[in-house]
Amino acid sequence: MTLDSFDIAILTALQRDGAMTNAALAEQVNLSASQCSRRRAALEQAGVIEGYAARLSAARLGYGLRAVIRVNLSGHGQGREEDFARFVAGHPQIRSAFSVSGDADYILDIRARDLDAFADFIHRHLLPHPQVAQVRSEIVLKTLKDEGGIALR
Amino acid sequence: MTLDSFDIAILTALQRDGAMTNAALAEQVNLSASQCSRRRAALEQAGVIEGYAARLSAARLGYGLRAVIRVNLSGHGQGREEDFARFVAGHPQIRSAFSVSGDADYILDIRARDLDAFADFIHRHLLPHPQVAQVRSEIVLKTLKDEGGIALR
DNA sequence: CCGGAAATGCACGATACTTGCGCCAAAGGA
DNA sequence: TCCTTTGGCGCAAGTATCGTGCATTTCCGG
Numbered sequence A, B: 001m002t003l004d005s006f007d008i009a010i011l012t013a014l015q016r017d018g019a020m021t022n023a024a025l026a027e028q029v030n031l032s033a034s035q036c037s038r039r040r041a042a043l044e045q046a047g048v049i050e051g052y053a054a055r056l057s058a059a060r061l062g063y064g065l066r067a068v069i070r071v072n073l074s075g076h077g078q079g080r081e082e083d084f085a086r087f088v089a090g091h092p093q094i095r096s097a098f099s100v101s102g103d104a105d106y107i108l109d110i111r112a113r114d115l116d117a118f119a120d121f122i123h124r125h126l127l128p129h130p131q132v133a134q135v136r137s138e139i140v141l142k143t144l145k146d147e148g149g150i151a152l153r
Numbered sequence C: 001c002c003g004g005a006a007a008t009g010c011a012c013g014a015t016a017c018t019t020g021c022g023c024c025a026a027a028g029g030a
Numbered sequence D: 001t002c003c004t005t006t007g008g009c010g011c012a013a014g015t016a017t018c019g020t021g022c023a024t025t026t027c028c029g030g
Helices: A005-016 A022-029 A033-045 A080-089 A115-126 B005-016 B022-029 B033-045 B080-089 B115-126
Strands: A049-056 A065-073 A094-100 A106-112 A132-146 B049-056 B065-073 B094-100 B106-112 B132-146
Touching (some): A005 A033, A005 B049, A022 A033, A033 A049, A049 B005, A065 A115, A065 B094, A080 A094, A080 B132, A106 A115, A106 B132, A132 B080, A132 B106, B005 B022, B005 B033, B033 B049, B065 B115, B080 B094, B115 B132
Antiparallel strands (some): A049 B049, A065 A106, A065 A132, A094 A106, A094 B132, A132 B094, B065 B106
């Protein structure tokens, strides 16, 4: 699939507002609503648009704390990764988890209601995990930008 | 605004699929479509749902590289933060930026097409910034989980 | 200059959303 | 106990939005 400037405009607009009407989209990208509909369908079909998600307000839901945790695992036994992946999958406080190159083995993006809930997660769940060797936390003080998605040009 | 179990079910479902039809939502949460519509509107009105966003496939768009960068700034002059905030705002490769407690001053979530584009960003943009004192990168090797949003219970 | 494939806009049938309405169940007062 | 009020619910009608067939235009390649 090859993307032209219309597609890029459409994708950019839909990242900002995925509930946009085809008519509004049409106005924004200078195309007819029907063409927007068709291009949208094609982009979804091609898997460029994976889906749509509601963005929720963490503040209004009482989730005041966000943190980035770097984790090192001990040992190198096989099954070590699968084991940690299961741990990640089973803990909804972990919103994102990446295996990374460099100093740490994994980086986790954590959401919690408050510092107590966060400390609880660290001390009752993460640290007791048998393969976790080291944990270093950075708590988010201020969000300068949080766009998710991808910048297209 | 107070949320009951229906609201939580609706929010959870809409985080997974924000383009869901009210009828589908109704079936999933055991409510009528009209009530789903009303509750949805109320949640949007209250700001609990901030909006909707299209999720794009980084892979299909040729954005193969993701990295987490920890940055330390030099000095403590006032205006230092505003300056760095402007830098962040002006660089679309930076998808998220957080000021954090702990070892680093800022954590950045970076997306780039490939290692070259990433290196270019580091050496031509980030490192030359006058207030950047130290930069430590971790490149994402594998994504175990990437949900964004918030887990409700 | 011409032919054809691809893309576009229009119009209309189909689908989904929204809201007025009557109903019901729970809480509180007489 | 009985009545009233209040809030939430489903149904159904009216309205907005979507998706597609079709004729037209645009853009290349020959």
